[in-house]
Amino acid sequence: MTVTSTPPEADATTFQIADAAPLGRDELDRVDAYWRAANYLSVGQIYLMGNPLLRDPLLPEHVKPRLLGHWGTTPGLNLLYAHLSRIVAARSREVIYVTGPGHGGPGLVANTWLEGTYSEVYPRVSQDASGMGRLFTQFSFPGGIPSHVAPETPGSIHEGGELGYSLSHAYGAALDNPDLVVACVIGDGEAETGPLAASWHSNKFLDPVGDGAVLPILHLNGYKIANPTVLARIGDDELCALLTGYGHQPYLVSGDDPATVHQLLAATLDTVFDEITEIQRAARVDGAIERPRWPMIVLRTPKGWTGPRMVDGVQVEGTWRAHQVPLTAARDDTAHLDALRDWMLSYRPAELFDDAGAPRPGVVDWLPSGDLRMSANPHANGGRYPRDLELPDFRDHAVKTGDTAEATRVLGGWLRDVLIANAENHNFRIVGPDETESNRLGAVLDTTGKAWHARVDEVDQHLDRHGRVMEILSETTCQGWLEGYLLTGRHGLFSCYEAFIHIVDSMFNQHAKWLKTTRHLGWRKPVPSLNYLLTSHVWRQDHNGTSHQDPGFIDHVVNKKAEVIRVYLPPDANTLLSVADHCLRSRDYVNVIVAGKQPAPTWLDMDEAALHCARGLGIWNWASNDDGEPDVVLAAAGDVPTYEILAATDLLRRHLPDLKVRVVNVVDLMRLQPDSEHPHGLPAPDFDAIFTTDRPVIVAYHGYPWLIHRLTYRRTNHHNMHVRGYKEEGTTTTPFDMLVVNDMDRFHLVMDVIDRVPGLGRKAAVLRQQMVDKRAEHRAYVRRTGEDLPEIRDWVWPRTS
């Protein structure tokens, strides 16, 4: 094999491999036949509901009434699948395939059927004519399979319906999988998105020793739905500068003649896999520590390649018009029907499938087998080495009741122990946008560092080529890394400022939808839950002000299927430990934990905390004086609301000792819903026993108050529930002033009680006026001094038990 490298243009910093013909005649024929078979099966899925092998004349009734699918990206995906399979077979190299242009669903399904995996997973879709018929009909069909690369597609960890996340998913999958290569096809449309653009820099966080490799393949087919793509139109010099600037060694494979492209792509893949092997050898054997220039590929082939060149007099192949269905009227228009037949026959199906409809041996017998098939690789289905985390006893980190603690700092100590306990398993990571220390989880850096392969300067701390904490100032990249890591069977935690987790709202949506679907696919193994720790939260963003104040991620999350959603609001350090332990044990959920990082009291000892968390919500008898017959229920969900509800309770019990107050605390927000709505929902009798059926309930809630109404509107006592929470008032001020401007301060809570409990009399009226005055006093004081009143700062619960 002769490979020489020459720059395609004087200014380009990339190289195109030229004069290469690594494929012998037979191998070329095999790869091409496989590619034609995949293309044939892709077209068949989009169009046909009968006559799959075209052994009968093609009639309108063989064509689906609704043609729903995307052809344009598919031949490129199939080409890459074929050539990557060649590499896997030749080198016994573990590769998984991430499909950025996830709308190329028919392509991936076709390949997995050719590999045999599809029929193993779905036996009815067998490798014969009847199975092929089902394969075709089910695609984008009611009761069938989605049009995108979906959870239903074997070998996939990436839906791709929403563009932008392929590359960060690929990196997440490669972490701690040193023998794995993740081939990641990035559409040139997808490449325009923010999440994708940011994720190129992931290569500064990949460890050539402990991690696998990612091979980005930018598929430059030139068009989106209705426009050219930016990267296809900036010229090779700028494109190569860009990819070089991302830290890659780009290789360009370009063409529209199949035989030429086969040779060029094969030669390039050989080179690229050689380079990956050499980079890893240098790091692992020689101990090289310089950041490698990882190779990547630019594949420039026509959109809708091998499909109809012209339809109704306009060019389709090589344009945006090939994006979805090139022949839209195949069922109604004879010319379209004939063109469809000619198109499918151009792949010469008789050469590809035998009389029974199975792929002929020559087409598929060279493919990798067993687990090496990309569609059957265990990494893409729950992980090759799935194992639960070793979780050290969180009770060892208990804080003494009454002691002040920063909840997340305490959690950080336990997370350090989790890292230590699982160090040899290489299966736990913490991600975050430059906030691990700001969020006071810094103890984890006692035992590991922050992954970093860019330059290190003398002043730096904690940067570590093998670090298990991953920080980049991109919430989408963090989320993508973690999703990829979880979907390949490992565990992790995403710690983030609460307000800015909205940046990944849409990514969360897709992950929740993925989990919802996979939970009902018997062959899909459960994956560890996606755990969010949201801190630096709304009530303690008094220093950064309004832009940093938004507790609405909870509202966003609860729109998704109850079966995959969990929301926890631990009121102190001990409950946070218990909740975190629970979440890190779980699978197939999204767990949202909201907890503060500022010094705060510890309300429950560890046994009480664990019990309270197991119950999810409960009466705090030690704070109540209701003897089972409350005049009012004061409920809190969230750490700051809990503190404030207790401060209000203290005021009430001191000034109105005859008032029977019940204090309720909610850790597991989903307990508020009826059990018909959520698996964690409290049964109605239990709910009524706690919240009563007829007494006023004053709720102090961490987030937007109406969520509590939404969760409880079917409860008997709902009409008596009065909720305080964040109502979008806030700026740079003091912690207590944040409560005052949102009417969730202790004084206002006392007023709320007095306003809602009937018959409290004159003493209560006096107290109410005192509360009004106190709020005014606070405002004057805080504006004069910049601090909260000492009595507010210094308040502690006069615990009686």
Add this chain to the structure above:
Amino acid sequence: MTVTSTPPEADATTFQIADAAPLGRDELDRVDAYWRAANYLSVGQIYLMGNPLLRDPLLPEHVKPRLLGHWGTTPGLNLLYAHLSRIVAARSREVIYVTGPGHGGPGLVANTWLEGTYSEVYPRVSQDASGMGRLFTQFSFPGGIPSHVAPETPGSIHEGGELGYSLSHAYGAALDNPDLVVACVIGDGEAETGPLAASWHSNKFLDPVGDGAVLPILHLNGYKIANPTVLARIGDDELCALLTGYGHQPYLVSGDDPATVHQLLAATLDTVFDEITEIQRAARVDGAIERPRWPMIVLRTPKGWTGPRMVDGVQVEGTWRAHQVPLTAARDDTAHLDALRDWMLSYRPAELFDDAGAPRPGVVDWLPSGDLRMSANPHANGGRYPRDLELPDFRDHAVKTGDTAEATRVLGGWLRDVLIANAENHNFRIVGPDETESNRLGAVLDTTGKAWHARVDEVDQHLDRHGRVMEILSETTCQGWLEGYLLTGRHGLFSCYEAFIHIVDSMFNQHAKWLKTTRHLGWRKPVPSLNYLLTSHVWRQDHNGTSHQDPGFIDHVVNKKAEVIRVYLPPDANTLLSVADHCLRSRDYVNVIVAGKQPAPTWLDMDEAALHCARGLGIWNWASNDDGEPDVVLAAAGDVPTYEILAATDLLRRHLPDLKVRVVNVVDLMRLQPDSEHPHGLPAPDFDAIFTTDRPVIVAYHGYPWLIHRLTYRRTNHHNMHVRGYKEEGTTTTPFDMLVVNDMDRFHLVMDVIDRVPGLGRKAAVLRQQMVDKRAEHRAYVRRTGEDLPEIRDWVWPRTS
């Protein structure tokens, strides 16, 4: 002046200007004095609440009790402000300043005070000692101003508290402002975010003829909160390749010696502004059409430059430790207090401020004056040439009642006319992620094109250097462009697939918060509303499946202040026209319009439509038979729900003619809330008159059903409201099957009525069973044929009036 260009490294493609000394001694001194003054005032804001001029010994009580601010980025921001002011003054060039690192609030406030603008806007903060005292105390102080560059900061169109949007905002501001240069400081932390990474390619959409210029200044101070930044650690060769790959000509300004950096930065800015002028001249005078290589600057200076080098034995200047407050214990620790004094005195305040505390003439008399001051530029406050849109009569696009129309296609026709009517005003743009034609607004391309300055190939259509439609496959870039365009006083529309608008959830948050604040700042001029058209919506994403199905943006939006939020669900083409007209006339709102693009009936003629939209919701008498005394209310919000409610009504009226059905339609979702909650809220008597106080109300709603409960839970009849909507069930299937799997189909709605209206008797029980059977029949049919039952596809309202 001698300027020569030499590459800093052999491999770099950028150039650093060397041997340049464009500033004479006096000019250098002036610029440096100004910079020192800005730095002094910045430090003062962070620390002091007394003794602003340090004319008395600095005492602990002069120091704020809570030190809340960010020093690290500030000296760099101040340096750039000084030098840009020099350029503005020298060239009378209109420049506005976008502060990516918005946490550098004290810097921007300091500069606007030095320019005099701050005191003009806030007269109490005068340019004297007492004003300086107020300037210092108010910063990050209760009742004062935010710590970030906020709406309160004159000259700002960008908060920057959430990082990532500076560059797209800058491009939005530059569009259609040919005389404006938008200087955009991008923090190297911010540069790691997805939105920022994507927005570099905005330069392919900027027209050197009709648009102004954007000058990106990447401020490479090297550190984030606790980590180095990626771009500071990849080496000059990669960095320059990257920026070249983005299409820029980068210029590097690097150093830590003020005098040297002053000269280098001045020389570089001269060069860069010369280049901008030449690019614009070539395009405007010579008619050059090649995409220009716009210049940009990399400024590499130490984080926290000129601040304390070492604190408590560790390096602060030039490290992440300078990010917030370098001397954290200035009030409690004498060493810190002394260091603070020495730091502030190092700027030699006596040279900078006169006896009265005003800036000395030499410090500020060279600044630009009047509107040319960056902080007073009208572009950054409602626009230099604000004008309402000319809106052609939408009635001209009316669809005949009963006719089938694609609502967004009809809207497209009117939008085309809007473009024509405002063509000469250059003040209307449509943005979208490659979806304008997919969303069936293609008629706009009859009169304008799609902005595009990358290569054009023969096959392309509608690409246009001066196009007013802006499409890039990045929702965040689209949103950023539009926000920048609106905040500088122009108008626009963002059309987007409904599900993927969640990608900008967090950007929406920040914009809504901005509007909430500016509405209460008397000096801020109103800006045109942010208008979303969400289409390709959940009920008609049957072809793309679950990843494309999410109606939750409405839920997200309604968490923000009612005074800025409007949500419209027009049920047909005519109501869509009326709503769109209303939205394009409005200011200071976020308007969310959800409308379909698929063929659908037209229910109301144009007069009825306009009246219905003005009322926001109402009874459709022509569909009702209740004679004022309904047995049941059938309400709909959204186009597909309206269709289905009417189909259910048709079934009920045909099969149970004695049942009194009232049909209600909701266009303006906020009408459902009490008027105490939202300005559009319907007063209780009106609501009760329509929805009754005691009859079952079956609601078919476009989105997640619980939102309706949230909006109506205070209504008298809330306990009778039964809502159907999207419950996260859906895949690739048929349109009607989407309704069936979510129980919002006509058959299920009929069942809901029968289940809730008492005493309907045997006939109703039979009908109910028929409905159950119909659902089963549908399922069987759709799975066999891939189509909906003909009777469902062909159903039309048998309109009686």
